[in-house]
Amino acid sequence: xxRSLAIASAxxxxxxxxxxxxxxxxxxxxxxxxxxxxxxYTTRRFETxxxxxxMAASAGxxxxxxxxxxxxxxxxxxxxxxKNRDAVEAGQVTGQIFLAALVAAMGGRADPVWxxxxxxxxxxxxxxxxxxxxxxVTIQRLIWNTKNQISRVESIDDPVIYQQFFDKLAQSxxxxxxxx
Amino acid sequence: MPAQRSAVKFVVLLLPxxxxxxxxxxxxxxxxxDRSQVELRAVQTRAFDTTDKNLTVRNVIATFQDLGFVxxxxxEVLGTVSGTKLQxxxxxxxxxxxxxxxxxxxxxxxxxxxxxxxxxxxxxQQFFAALEKAMFLTANEVD
Numbered sequence: 063x064x065r066s067l068a069i070a071s072a073x074x075x076x077x078x079x080x081x082x083x084x085x086x087x088x089x090x091x092x093x094x095x096x097x098x099x100x101x102x103y104t105t106r107r108f109e110t111x112x113x114x115x116x117m118a119a120s121a122g123x124x125x126x127x128x129x130x131x132x133x134x135x136x137x138x139x140x141x142x143x144x145k146n147r148d149a150v151e152a153g154q155v156t157g158q159i160f161l162a163a164l165v166a167a168m169g170g171r172a173d174p175v176w177x178x179x180x181x182x183x184x185x186x187x188x189x190x191x192x193x194x195x196x197x198x199v200t201i202q203r204l205i206w207n208t209k210n211q212i213s214r215v216e217s218i219d220d221p222v223i224y225q226q227f228f229d230k231l232a233q234s235x236x237x238x239x240x241x242x
Numbered sequence: 243m244p245a246q247r248s249a250v251k252f253v254v255l256l257l258p259x260x261x262x263x264x265x266x267x268x269x270x271x272x273x274x275x276d277r278s279q280v281e282l283r284a285v286q287t288r289a290f291d292t293t294d295k296n297l298t299v300r301n302v303i304a305t306f307q308d309l310g311f312v313x314x315x316x317x318e319v320l321g322t323v324s325g326t327k328l329q330x331x332x333x334x335x336x337x338x339x340x341x342x343x344x345x346x347x348x349x350x351x352x353x354x355x356x357x358x359x360x361x362x363x364x365x366x367q368q369f370f371a372a373l374e375k376a377m378f379l380t381a382n383e384v385d
Contacts, residue, residue: 084365087353088368093368133316138296185307215329
């Protein structure tokens with residue numbers, strides 16, 4: 063009896079402590095073995111010393127992709143942008159509806175939920191390097207479900223997406239340079 | 243089982259009491275900290291042997307990106323940089339860069355992890371270790 067009381071109170075009180083997520087917090091701010099690989103695919107080098115033109119070209123690409131620019135800082139080479147988009151995925155909807163139908167068929171009450179919209183955030187940072195400009199991009203997104211709850215928050219870590227972004231940037235740099 | 247039933251009853255009775263013990267007025271959160279100002283500053287601040295503010299701010303931004311943050315804002319005049327990391331959790335971090343004496347630059351970071359302030363020394367040590375690498379300089383503890 064006493065033991066179960068002790069265990070119960072420990073459990074309950076642990077809930078209000080300042081959350082011993084130390085381990086996780088530490089991992090958040092530590093460089094990992096993936097850091098270098100990530101740095102490589104999120105970075106591209108452009109042979110120019112003109113930072114403003116690279117920043118302008120980056121703003122152009124962001125607009126091309128439908129982003130709105132939230133913040134810019136010329137002195138530090140920063141552009142921040144975001145866009146809100148549809149996040150509905152057919153597979154998820156089908157799965158949820160199938161599950162709901164199954165539950166209903168068994169006499170249960172089903173409440174299908176799927177991911178509905180997302181906010182995509184991107185920061186583009188330019189940095190002067192020897193005789194060149196280095197551009198680095200990080201992208202993340204927040205997803206809301208059909209109940210308006212945030213269902214997922216994540217970093218975009220697909221190299222292909224970055225590759226495509228930089229291809230567009232390379233094109234934009236070319237376009238800016240030639241004023242088309 | 244009567245013993246189990248009474249244990250359950252105890253937990254049910256205990257729950258509101260225990261939860262109530264945590265927080266009675268959520269407005270208190272406005273000024274709530276779990277460490278003293280002096281302690282917090284020591285944990286969150288490092289001094290670098292450089293006077294180049296722009297370079298320091300740019301290196302802070304680079305470190306943010308290394309750690310998977312999206313940078314939200316940066317201001318070179320004030321020397322402030324804020325960023326967010328989303329990886330199943332939300333970490334928000336602000337770094338300020340300001341001159342310290344005539345030969346050094348002080349860098350201070352503070353972060354929140356979901357709904358909790360990060361006040362443990364270890365995460366900041368990790369952050370400054372990453373920043374050191376970007377700066378090619380040693381992060382000196384300040385008193």
